[in-house]
Amino acid sequence: MTDVTQDGPENALPAFAELVLDLTERIPPGRVMTYGDVAEYLGQGGPRQVGRVMALYGGSVPWWRVIRADGRLLPGHEHRALAHYGEEGTPLRELADPPRVDLRRARWDGRGIPANTPHGRD
Known part of the structure; x- marks a missing residue:
């Protein structure tokens, strides 16, 4: 199991948390990943x-771009979140009450991250 709370020096961000937060910062505006x-x-x-990770450390990154699968x-x-989605033009399901992100249109697969970055897969 991946440890999201402790794996390095005191006050250091766990390695898995760094990976999650780095990827979250790379999600383009108006797009999401589950x-x-x-x-x-x-x-x-x-x-x-x-x-x-998002609950513990996500406040400093665009947390609204990582969402539930539904x-x-x-x-x-x-x-x-709705304010951010409006600013970024994130597609929402029009008839959903309460509002939901339209995953079919907003989901991002990670393509486009430059290959020279730690997680690039172009």
């Missing part, structure tokens, strides 16, 4: 581990 997409792209952990907004952060 927790499972992030784990699959990185080749380690799973949706729960990615969610844990497209629902993060409970308790819906208004903030």
Whole structure:
């Protein structure tokens, strides 16, 4: 199991958390990845581990771009997420109540990350 809380010097960000946060920063505006997409792209952990990283460390990155597999907004952060989605033009499901991200149109597969970056797969 991937440890998301401790694997290095005190006050250092765990290696898995660094990978998750780095990838989150690279998701283009208006696009999203699910927790499972992030784990699959990185080749380690799973949706729960990615969610844990985002809960513990995700405040400094565009957290609204990593979402649940059903497209629902993060409970308790819906208004903030909706504001970001509006600014970025993230596709939403028009008839969904409460609002959901339209994964068919907004999902990003990680292509386009330059090959010279630590996680590039062009």
